[in-house]
Amino acid sequence: MKTLSQKIRTSIWQETPNPDNSFYPEYSFCHGFDFYNELLESKNFIELLFLTFTGDLPTKSQELHLSLLLSSVMNSGPRDLANRAAMSAAAGGAPAGSALIAGLCASTGKKEGGGAVQTVMEMITELRKKHRDKGIKQIPYSRIEKEYSRHGSIFGYGTLYGKKDSHAEKLTSLLYKNNFDGPGLRLFLKLGKSVEKRAGEWPRLYGVFASSLLDLGFSPLQGHGVYMLANGIGMLGFVCERYEQHWTDFPTWFTHGTYEYHPDILALKKERV
């Protein structure tokens, strides 16, 4: 059996112990920078977020790029499923922290959630690697469709309630306008042309977010969580708002005619057994 470690290994954070109290951190360094004595007064949240995940401070352009991406997904609106999971918990009287976690549980999903962001980033990473290694010029559409689709739609593409996602288009145009178009985004949009021709679907906002986040050096796993964290801001707003209202101000669907019970589904299952 491999030796069981007694230490937590990290490349992100280092503390130096106080000579009189070995629990007390005398200094704390984030990727080598003194966090409390240097970074805290000179760097903003976006810069520190970038530093945490990539190990380096961003250039001004990278900072603005990341800020734009995070802003684009920070509020999915009250109809979003994850936001509704959070609001539902809050309306039922759960504390704000619990309601936020309930929403984040949903926000990890593969339908427009962190899971979907991660898959897009994995797909583009693989495509880029193959393009580079094997010099592939044509995107192997049918293989992508086989490996990276959900209910017939390739991850990162689809429609917004049946229509072209104008939010994705807006983000794309802003990324181009500010010269934030990197190879990840360009490949994602190139694949998008094939998707549009073959499936009649277009890039979705989370897909643009995911492919562009790759251009900033974020990994798919980091992208998954960063999307959830950004999304969590709007979510927390909706959660806190619930406590200002009575629980009856949030739909319960207990009104007549909304609820249907079909025992025949279970009967069919039993029959099959």
Add this chain to the structure above:
Amino acid sequence: MDVSALQKNRLRHLEQQYNRITTSLGGIVKNTFIYCGEDVTNTLGGTFSQTAAFLLWVLGRKPTEEETRLVDTIICLNIYPDPRIWSIRSGAYAAVQDAPLSACIAAGHIAANGKIFGIGAVLQCSSFFKDLLARLKKNSMETVVKAFLMQNKFFPGFGRPLIQGNDERYIRLQALLKEWNYRIGIHTKTLYKLAPILEDARGLYPNFASLLTTLMLDDPFQCSDNQLTILSHIMVNLPSAVVAVERHDNKNIPFLPLKVIDIEYTGKPRRTLENHS
């Protein structure tokens, strides 16, 4: 106050616990699996149910068949997987969002930490009945209730948010207790005494939360609030899990889709950055 001594004391406490886990519950102890003092593999396996294991922890001894039957009944009376219930709905949304099933169930559990149909409701009942018993030491039930009514006090464990009238689960459990000749304790006796008074005064009927809470506060269980919380989690586990699975298996079917007009905006009027100072 000697601040330096306090600091030293804190540090000594940290040093004492450094690299050490102390538990009275068990775990893997010298290759034997222990739970609350019992050998999991050789004693509990094959003879104990989950409810009995829960009660072993609560009581500190093996429960009787009657005790296990009561708690099993309490758990079963709460199994109705209605996706409209707030916590269950949170899990359902997560499932339709195609979150991993464990995350959906986690959403259901953490959302169950609510005041309506949830752990909060049970804990409010616990607090209410403990407070009521304390007051009854000095005053009669009539005097205490009269004071509560004058203050327009909320009565946890009475009334139901969405359905009017009696709580079927309460009635069934009460009938079963009678059928079993179950010896109710002081908390449940107090509930039985309070129920007709509130029905007369406010038209309020006791709900299932009040009966399950008082039974669990009574002897022999004397559940703490933390133990009541765990029981509540056991109670909500299956209903929220099966709903999450149903939605997960049918995640291509939209779940309660909303139109734009379903949102009533109550915020600031539209404005532009240009006009915003």
